Amino acid sequence: MVIRYDNPVLSQDELRILISSAGLAPSMHNTQPWRFEVTGRVVDVLLDEDRTLPAEDRSGRMTRIGLGAAAFNLRVTAAMLGFETTLAVDPDPDRPDVAVRIFLGSRRPTATSPIGSLYGELRRRHTYRGPLMAAVVSPLVLEQLNAAARAEGAELRWLDQYAETQLKRILHAADYLDLHDEDRLTERGRWIGGDRTRDGVPQAALGPLPARSAIVRDLAAGFDHHARSSAVFETNPRIAVLTTAADDPVAWTRAGMALQHLLLIATSYDLTVSFLNQAVEYAQLRSHVQELVGRSPRPQLILRAGYPAQTAAETPRLPWQQTLDSLVDDWHPGIVQACSDA
Ligand SMILES: Cc1cc2nc3c(=O)[nH]c(=O)nc-3n(C[C@H](O)[C@H](O)[C@H](O)COP(=O)(O)O)c2cc1C
Structure with missing residues (x-):
């Protein structure tokens, strides 16, 4: 060209x-x-x-x-x-x-x-879907991620143990819906897995399958797991919900700026992030996620953060x-x- x-x-x-x-x-x-x-x-x-x-x-x-x-x-x-x-x-x-x-x-x-x-x-910066190390993330670093989200007009809300337990239930329900929606499965099949050179998520970037139940989204759930390795995942990752005050296309765009700002700060500390968005992709479940973070903030994304135990693959x-x-x-x-x- x-x-x-x-x-x-x-x-x-x-x-x-x-x-x-x-x-x-x-x-x-x-x-x-x-x-x-x-x-x-x-x-x-x-x-x-x-x-x-x-x-x-x-x-x-x-x-x-x-x-x-x-x-x-x-x-x-x-x-x-x-x-x-x-x-x-x-x-x-x-x-x-x-x-x-x-x-x-x-x-x-x-x-x-x-x-x-x-x-x-x-x-x-890469999305990392593998297991995390047990190392605790310093509150000072978490505060820098919060500040990055705030600088773009969003908020990062870290879940306590009670909220995480509730979230697990919501994620479980979302995973079930995901597996039983033909249109969504067909669409995902077009973008996920295999060798890819221009777009989509190649198999190498999907990360291992959890050997035991874990809080991680398997983007290839419902598809052939041939040649995927497995690994034991951490039991208690740090999970945060990125929220905005409004819930419209302008707010979504602002949430994207906040996401990228905090991801780049996270990367500067060698922290990695993956997504648990299945729970916000369904309107009926999003309202449950909203209850976990208070009445008015609108949940946009759910993030799992920590230090990677393996290397992230590129897309x-x-x-x-x-x-x-x-x-x-x-x-x-x-x-x-x-x-x-x-
Ligand atoms: C709005 C948004 C939603 C995403 N949702 C998910 C998700 O639910 N599960 C997941 O594993 N990755 C999710 N991702 C990560 C993308 O798959 C990833 O950004 C993309 O494959 C490019 O790879 P990279 O982030 O390593 O550059 C999401 C990313 C964005 C920006």
């Missing part, structure tokens, strides 16, 4: 760094539901309708969270390159496919934002050029204004 590029704000190398870094974000089933558009100083994160999960993510919550995570990576990378940034979520009613608009402001020779220092963690990514929609050098004052006002 030949890229015509004459943007005066970013060199071609910087553009590559920016867009390829954005694509390293986590997304449900590694669908990578994003496209990017760069117009002068404006970088748009767009929804790719061809990469959604209509059966498993009917509302679009998880897809939006992925877009928010990609937007956070853009902010980290822009900060590393010295740009100040402002952003708007759902900036343009005439362009509903634009989930986040990031405006690259003035450029400084020194780092403009502390999040730029997280750039080195982008490639080190593939699309070539960055294929996620880039267009490169336009026009300057649109209206777009810039929308970003500055946000």
Whole structure:
């Protein structure tokens, strides 16, 4: 693919760094539901309708969270390159496919934002589904994860033992529903398992099967477990629910930014995270999860955190050029204004 590029704000190398870094974000089933558009100083994160999960993510919550995570990576990378940034979520009613608009402001020779220092963690972060070590996570580190979520307008609520016991029941119910929904199983089969070079979750990244009952989501539940090893999992992982005050696409996008912010902080401490989202994917169970965290916070994701006992496997990514929609050098004052006002 030949890229015509004459943007005066970013060199071609910087553009590559920016867009390829954005694509390293986590997304449900590694669908990578994003496209990017760069117009002068404006970088748009767009929804790719061809990469959604209509059966498993009917509302679009998880897809939006992925877009928010990609937007956070853009902010980290822009900060590393010295740009100040402002952003708007759902900036343009005439362009509903634009989930986040990031405006690259003035450029400084020194780092403009502390999040730029997280750039080195982008490639080190992986979802880890294997057993965790028994080592206790320091409250100081947990507080840093909380602060990262808060910085993006979300909250991380750590479950106590009672809530964890309740959650196990909810997860059990969700696993049952998951196994008996043909549409969801068919959809998952398209994205999970096997060897993969562009998207989806390859078998190597699924982690071992738990030798005994464990709090971990097996993404390949219901499929052939041929050639999967097994391992004994920890008995009491730290579990947190990521919540937001509202429950709409803007809140989901913010939750994605919060997720990626806290995941990168976690990575900087060699902590790994995996997901127990089956309990929030079903509306009837989500209300039970909500009861575990209080009346008003809206649960978006359930995270299992700890120090990995094994190595996390990588998942593939699309070539960055294929996620880039267009490169336009026009300057649109209206777009810039929308970003500055946000
Ligand atoms: C919104 C969202 C939901 C996810 N849900 C799950 C899940 O329920 N179970 C799971 O094992 N992984 C889940 N993941 C992790 C993705 O599978 C993972 O991000 C993707 O495969 C890319 O791999 P990586 O995170 O190692 O880069 C989720 C990720 C996101 C962003």
